[in-house]
Amino acid sequence: MSRISYVNGAYVRHMDAVVHIDDRGYQFADAVYEGVTVRHGRMVDLEPHLDRLWRSMGELRIAAPMQRGPMRFVFREVIRRNRIENGFLYIQVSRGVARRDHAFPTTPVHSSLVVTLKRLDVDGVIRRAEKGVKAHTEPDIRWGRCDVKSTSLLPNILAKQAAKEKGGFEAVLVDTQGYVTEGSSTNMWIVRKDGVVQTRSTADNILPGITRATLLKIAAELQIKVVEEAFSLDAAKDAAEMFLSSSTGCATPIVELDGHMIGDGTPGPVAKRLVEAYRRYMDA
Ligand code: PDD
Numbered sequence: 001m002s003r004i005s006y007v008n009g010a011y012v013r014h015m016d017a018v019v020h021i022d023d024r025g026y027q028f029a030d031a032v033y034e035g036v037t038v039r040h041g042r043m044v045d046l047e048p049h050l051d052r053l054w055r056s057m058g059e060l061r062i063a064a065p066m067q068r069g070p071m072r073f074v075f076r077e078v079i080r081r082n083r084i085e086n087g088f089l090y091i092q093v094s095r096g097v098a099r100r101d102h103a104f105p106t107t108p109v110h111s112s113l114v115v116t117l118k119r120l121d122v123d124g125v126i127r128r129a130e131k132g133v134k135a136h137t138e139p140d141i142r143w144g145r146c147d148v149k150s151t152s153l154l155p156n157i158l159a160k161q162a163a164k165e166k167g168g169f170e171a172v173l174v175d176t177q178g179y180v181t182e183g184s185s186t187n188m189w190i191v192r193k194d195g196v197v198q199t200r201s202t203a204d205n206i207l208p209g210i211t212r213a214t215l216l217k218i219a220a221e222l223q224i225k226v227v228e229e230a231f232s233l234d235a236a237k238d239a240a241e242m243f244l245s246s247s248t249g250c251a252t253p254i255v256e257l258d259g260h261m262i263g264d265g266t267p268g269p270v271a272k273r274l275v276e277a278y279r280r281y282m283d284a
Contacts, residue, residue, distance in 0.1 A: 004081040006115040025094025029152040032056035038087040065113040088120040132255035133169035140173035160184035191241035211245040241268030
């Protein structure tokens, strides 16, 4: 059975799914996106993902291609038609198709909606989180609106590739002041030696991660103290634990950063509790 994707009103075979070459998403990365984990056929944290999509569109003045109700229907339909139980649902909205001009189109255009689904081994993600990963730092060379989930991801791609070539799973982005901002596609956390968990504030030019928000709620339930404050690279290297969070990454411990062991080089107790609680949350 071939994969089915949704493109601007039609469910098509994935290999036949195309957008116009004048689509502003294609030409300018004038587009926003979301990535939602599908676990046992259900979308994890769908409503917060929709909230963030609407916020991203609003910030860039991209018109919503449809209302939330029909959009939820399209997502469910893509999941149903692909018969995928565990996957990654990708949603992209671009400003639409228009004659190339940097400024917004002057005549109204319809925004484009693309929805795809690929298999994701969610159990494999959890197993990886139980083992931990290595990461490498890269300079954060992104723009001042990282709160918007835009498809302009070249700096993220270059950082991830550089980290991968050094044998890392993720790039830890560091700003010019020596502070960790986030990962190439993840939010970053440390557990300080005093046991307090620390993660950068979403007021500080990072993506407000949905998994980040869920982990904050879970941490509160587990009575784990968290402060939302920037931490430096030095603080990360000196931390008891470090972990990343994302829809496709759960709360994965970083056990080695730039070849330097974090804590004792194995997943620590706080990250382990969060991984287990997040797994239960996804399965609930
Ligand atoms: N990335 N920071 C950045 C820069 C991201 O791209 C992402 C998500 C996150 C984590 O956000 P969330 O918990 O909502 O997934 C943080 C997705 C997975 C992606 O680009 O594929």
